[in-house]
Amino acid sequence: xxxxxxxxxxxxxxxxxxxxxxxxxxxxxxxxxxxxxxxxxxxxxxxxxxxxxxxxxxxxxxxxxxxxxxxxxxxxxxxxxxxxxxxxxxxxxxxxxxxxxxxxxxxxxxxxxxxxxxxxxxxxxxxxxxxxxxxxxxxxxxxxxxxxxxxxxxxxxxxxxxxxxxxxxxxxxxxxxxxxxxxxxxxxxxxxxxxxxxxxxxxxxxxxxxxxxxxxxxxxxxxxxxxxxxxxxxxxxxxxxxxxxxxxxxxxxxxxxxxxxxxxxxxxxxxxxxxxxxxxxxxxxxxxxxxxxxxxxxxxxxxxxxxxxxxxxxxxxxxxxxxxxxxxxxxxxxxxxxxxxxxxxxxxxxxxxxxxxxxxxxxxxxxx
Amino acid sequence: xxxxxxxxxxxxxxxxxxxxxxxxxxxxxxxxxxxxxxxxxxxxxxxxxxxxxxxxxxxxxxxxxxxxxxxxxxxxxxxxxxxxxxxxxxxxxxxxxxxxxxxxxxxxxxxxxxxxxxxxxxxxxxxxxxxxxxxxxxxxxxxxxxxxxxxxxxxxxxxxxxxxxxxxxxxxxxxxxxxxxxxxxxxxxxxxxxxxxxxxxxxxxxxxxxxxxxxxxxxxxxxxxxxxxxxxxxxxxxxxxxxxxxxxxxxxxxxxxxxxxxxxxxxxxxxxxxxxxxxxxxxxxxxxxxxxxxxxxxxxxxxxxxxxxxxxxxxxxxxxxxxxxxxxxxxxxxxxxxxxxxxxxxxxxxxxxxxxxxxxxxxxxxxxxxx
Numbered sequence: 001x002x003x004x005x006x007x008x009x010x011x012x013x014x015x016x017x018x019x020x021x022x023x024x025x026x027x028x029x030x031x032x033x034x035x036x037x038x039x040x041x042x043x044x045x046x047x048x049x050x051x052x053x054x055x056x057x058x059x060x061x062x063x064x065x066x067x068x069x070x071x072x073x074x075x076x077x078x079x080x081x082x083x084x085x086x087x088x089x090x091x092x093x094x095x096x097x098x099x100x101x102x103x104x105x106x107x108x109x110x111x112x113x114x115x116x117x118x119x120x121x122x123x124x125x126x127x128x129x130x131x132x133x134x135x136x137x138x139x140x141x142x143x144x145x146x147x148x149x150x151x152x153x154x155x156x157x158x159x160x161x162x163x164x165x166x167x168x169x170x171x172x173x174x175x176x177x178x179x180x181x182x183x184x185x186x187x188x189x190x191x192x193x194x195x196x197x198x199x200x201x202x203x204x205x206x207x208x209x210x211x212x213x214x215x216x217x218x219x220x221x222x223x224x225x226x227x228x229x230x231x232x233x234x235x236x237x238x239x240x241x242x243x244x245x246x247x248x249x250x251x252x253x254x255x256x257x258x259x260x261x262x263x264x265x266x267x268x269x270x271x272x273x274x275x276x277x278x279x280x281x282x283x284x285x286x287x288x289x290x291x292x293x294x295x296x297x298x299x300x301x302x303x304x305x306x307x308x309x310x311x312x313x314x315x316x317x318x319x320x321x322x323x324x325x326x327x328x329x330x331x332x333x334x335x336x337x338x339x340x341x342x343x344x345x346x347x348x349x350x351x352x353x354x355x356x357x358x359x360x361x362x363x364x365x366x367x368x
Numbered sequence: 369x370x371x372x373x374x375x376x377x378x379x380x381x382x383x384x385x386x387x388x389x390x391x392x393x394x395x396x397x398x399x400x401x402x403x404x405x406x407x408x409x410x411x412x413x414x415x416x417x418x419x420x421x422x423x424x425x426x427x428x429x430x431x432x433x434x435x436x437x438x439x440x441x442x443x444x445x446x447x448x449x450x451x452x453x454x455x456x457x458x459x460x461x462x463x464x465x466x467x468x469x470x471x472x473x474x475x476x477x478x479x480x481x482x483x484x485x486x487x488x489x490x491x492x493x494x495x496x497x498x499x500x501x502x503x504x505x506x507x508x509x510x511x512x513x514x515x516x517x518x519x520x521x522x523x524x525x526x527x528x529x530x531x532x533x534x535x536x537x538x539x540x541x542x543x544x545x546x547x548x549x550x551x552x553x554x555x556x557x558x559x560x561x562x563x564x565x566x567x568x569x570x571x572x573x574x575x576x577x578x579x580x581x582x583x584x585x586x587x588x589x590x591x592x593x594x595x596x597x598x599x600x601x602x603x604x605x606x607x608x609x610x611x612x613x614x615x616x617x618x619x620x621x622x623x624x625x626x627x628x629x630x631x632x633x634x635x636x637x638x639x640x641x642x643x644x645x646x647x648x649x650x651x652x653x654x655x656x657x658x659x660x661x662x663x664x665x666x667x668x669x670x671x672x673x674x675x676x677x678x679x680x681x682x683x684x685x686x687x688x689x690x691x692x693x694x695x696x697x698x699x700x701x702x703x704x705x706x707x708x709x710x711x712x713x714x715x716x717x718x719x720x721x722x723x724x725x726x727x728x729x730x731x732x733x734x735x736x737x738x739x
Contacts, residue, residue, distance in 0.1 A: 122535035168491030
């Protein structure tokens, strides 16, 4: 035990005496959670609209005004002929072009039927469907205005309730995701060089001839980084609650418990990388670069997992971040207790055992 | 002198155990696998129904919703509390509650109500589910009105604005067309950003930097020798990307390859330049990696790759304007989908040239031969 303690102290010195690195490690999550928490949203707002309204009458003006007044759109340009549409898209001046029919108001009055064309720049399919839909809704609401009060009595009205996130704030969805991503990447990057650095520096030999058991070496490597990650976790949670205004609706203790488990899994993953690689460079590239993409794309942080093809869904189950993010959403946003995330906790627990097990197995007690 | 330095750099890269593999395997893996994952498209939502009315209409409505293909009926509950449980367990995404007397109220012209509760943790998904459901409901409403009332009633007296929407450049709203070019940019950024960031600090750690410092190699030549290999690697990576996009996804740019190569040539210099600047300042490999990781993540997240820039707050848009990745991403998507040419993207061209000059000058200036 005394041995273990002195080893842990040695590892702490390693980290504490490298001020710059420590500042970087503690600073990165702060900046990232604030940046991403505010900036990431899949909502479509402020779409630039160009308008072609040859008749320029009260009906077209009213519709344009309504479009411009909504938070979804900014009318940025009035064009006067069909030839101007293509250049608008080419130069990306607007994402949506609304083309009103000639003599719009007149036709509406006389024949009762008129026409609007919505041309959308669909390079981003998701945004295109959303803003076309919003524009259609606004035009329909104008139509409702025209119909006036004589609503038909045969009406089914839906009463809509958005559960857990009534204002549909993007941060509610992204903060758990960013939390999961930042923690796993930083934890894995920190520990991934822990063992391989000793190999490169030549100090591994000293460790190997010491009477320390491999499990102690691994534990003493993890401990200081675990403390550091807990500090990171605390700052991230404080920032998301007080700066990003994402409340912790459920039990705070369950959130902390799941997070500690997740941090441990992430650190163990880094250690595994460290025992399997032979240079710091390789370890860092694998933990930083190769881990980043699956964590970003397959954790459910950005793209919904349930719509992916089956093989990718299975693959995503191997990513600890997926389970953690799901658990955090349940506790933090839905406000449920630890009993609702038992599955996630069990899987993360299993992962930590497997990861430490393989690291121990791979830990070579002999020099090559 | 440059020739010898270059030979040294190439040998260093090629004889490395990991790097050459990474340059080929990484783009291949990413482009084969991840475009299938990167889609916001919501194909089906799980529906939980509480039918308190048990009438013909309520059954017809449920039937209509299920047959729409957007919804899968995963749960039938007796009351709201039970239905909420299924949302808590993530077994359903949206609840439709049909109250008692739904049919009776409708026929008696008192107006019926239904309650829709959507799980909005993911606001976008909840919103989409809600809109699908309300539009099916409106459709159902019109359907029964038409059956109930004689066809002559006042429907045509209502002014009608017909809306016809067209999706330009990507008429089938195919997500892969949008994501594959973007993922190519991401791979290029990661490889050409991370690798140079390692290269100088690696020599510092190994001690070989000392030898360079005591040699008569001019600073600019040294930086150039570091830069050129990554520049070539970038070209290889992007060409692999083109081939995979064509063979696997059938994607060919609407514009010219030469346009992309032109922009890529400047872009690679930009990210590699940034990598070298970081490498110059870092004392250890770990520091370099963390700082470059920080920049890469910020670049990627604030580039419009995943979430639209237009929706970001004003200050984030300003940060994005100084994000080289954002500009190159825009170029890539414009060339692939719209067939834009360099003149139409002059702003991006100038911005990227500006970044490239800035970072590489900084890289030369920040390289010090003295400690």
